[in-house]
Amino acid sequence: xxxxxxxxxxxxxxxxxxxxxxxxxxxxxxxxxxxxxxxxxxxxxxxxxxxxxxxxxxxxxxxxxxxxxxxxxxxxxxxxxxxxxxxxxxxxxxxxxxxxxxxxxxxxxxxxxxxxxxxxxxxxxxxxxxxxxxxxxxxxxxxxxxxxxxxxxxxxxxxxxxxxxxxxxxxxxxxxxxxxxxxxxxxxxxxxxxxxxxxxxxxxxxxxxxxxxxxxxxxxxxxxxxxxxxxxxxxxxxxxxxxxxxxxxxxxxxxxxxxxxxxxxxxxxxxxxxxxxxxxxxxxxxxxxxxxxxxxxxxxxxxxxxxxxxxxxxxxxxxxxxxxxxxxxxxxxxxxxxxxxxxxxxxxxxxxxxxxxxxxxx
Ligand code: SAM
Ligand code: SF4
Ligand code: SF4
Numbered sequence: 001x002x003x004x005x006x007x008x009x010x011x012x013x014x015x016x017x018x019x020x021x022x023x024x025x026x027x028x029x030x031x032x033x034x035x036x037x038x039x040x041x042x043x044x045x046x047x048x049x050x051x052x053x054x055x056x057x058x059x060x061x062x063x064x065x066x067x068x069x070x071x072x073x074x075x076x077x078x079x080x081x082x083x084x085x086x087x088x089x090x091x092x093x094x095x096x097x098x099x100x101x102x103x104x105x106x107x108x109x110x111x112x113x114x115x116x117x118x119x120x121x122x123x124x125x126x127x128x129x130x131x132x133x134x135x136x137x138x139x140x141x142x143x144x145x146x147x148x149x150x151x152x153x154x155x156x157x158x159x160x161x162x163x164x165x166x167x168x169x170x171x172x173x174x175x176x177x178x179x180x181x182x183x184x185x186x187x188x189x190x191x192x193x194x195x196x197x198x199x200x201x202x203x204x205x206x207x208x209x210x211x212x213x214x215x216x217x218x219x220x221x222x223x224x225x226x227x228x229x230x231x232x233x234x235x236x237x238x239x240x241x242x243x244x245x246x247x248x249x250x251x252x253x254x255x256x257x258x259x260x261x262x263x264x265x266x267x268x269x270x271x272x273x274x275x276x277x278x279x280x281x282x283x284x285x286x287x288x289x290x291x292x293x294x295x296x297x298x299x300x301x302x303x304x305x306x307x308x309x310x311x312x313x314x315x316x317x318x319x320x321x322x323x324x325x326x327x328x329x330x331x332x333x334x335x336x337x338x339x340x341x342x343x344x345x346x347x348x349x350x351x352x353x354x355x356x357x358x359x360x361x362x
Pocket of ligand 2 (some may be wrong): 040041042043044047048090091092124146358
């Protein structure tokens with residue numbers, strides 16, 4: 001096994017104001033989701049349906065995407081304001097060439113408290129087998145892999161790909177072998193599409209050290225076929241799991257954790273439930289998102305972002321960017337999921353036009 005180099009830590013920049021910065025609902029800024037690309041090699045029907053994201057879809061050109069230098073500058077500014085964790089996402093982040101270089105640079109950052117920045121990655125796993133070791137060597141510590149079925153036919157239908165499930169399982173195994181920990185698996189459940197996969201997934205991952213988390217199907221931008229009827233609630237999913245495997249509730253990992261976790265009664269692993277629709281957690285939402293083209297979104301369901309590019313030029317000090325971020329976060333009042341039933345139709349009967357998930361990152 002290769003020796004894993006510890007990242008060289010860079011001291012934090014001084015915060016322009018005392019961290020933590022609070023929004024109008026007194027929520028601190030703790031997490032950054034950084035989208036590195038808006039393209040994907042899958043066309044999951046709940047995220048990038050092929051009818052919408054076809055061959056002529058106007059994805060960002062490479063020149064429109066943030067450079068790694070700009071991303072690192074953004075990360076430093078967020079660190080100054082209290083961010084402790086950066087999740088790299090997309091689109092499919094492993095399609096971004098040289099991602100290991102970015103991971104290495106982000107892993108070298110320090111939080112406002114002087115701790116190493118916690119770097120995580122969310123991926124569809126299709127390209128992970130060949131990259132897990134290099135990502136680990138670059139300083140990645142953990143990974144979340146999205147996988148919606150164990151059965152090939154259901155997986156291929158839902159992710160709209162020709163790849164077999166084995167390809168994703170190989171990626172998961174490689175991540176474990178490389179020492180990434182924890183490795184989590186996220187599964188979106190859509191009623192009538194993959195609810196028959198709940199038990200096969202639990203059976204597969206029991207006893208493997210991999211925490212499986214079920215996510216309620218959300219009405220994010222891109223989920224064009226979403227309706228209330230397509231949502232299987234976390235409570236319903238848990239009932240299916242408990243029909244075969246008794247579960248015991250665990251204490252939350254931290255206040256802003258999105259998943260409610262359970263362990264198998266026989267101690268053979270964990271299962272989590274993310275109830276974004278049926279039990280929204282806006283009250284504890286400490287997440288900011290930056291899209292691959294440098295827009296700041298303060299909610300997954302925002303309709304518009306704040307363009308950060310004016311602060312990303314070489315001549316602009318990182319402190320000025322931090323100050324702009326502080327001002328924007330201080331004005332934040334988002335709580336879409338809590339207001340969902342009112343805002344869904346924006347008063348016109350038309351769907352509420354939120355930013356597409358694949359641009360802003362899950
Ligand atoms: N491509 C990577 C992946 O699939 O893991 C990263 C980006 S993807 C947008 C991040 C997460 O968003 C995935 O776990 C995916 O399942 C989830 N997601 C996308 N659309 C969703 C929806 N309509 N409801 C719930 N989760 C969704
Ligand atoms: Fe791609 Fe991830 Fe969206 Fe699926 S969920 S289409 S893998 S970005
Ligand atoms: Fe956070 Fe917006 Fe989701 Fe609420 S709806 S939890 S504010 S991202």
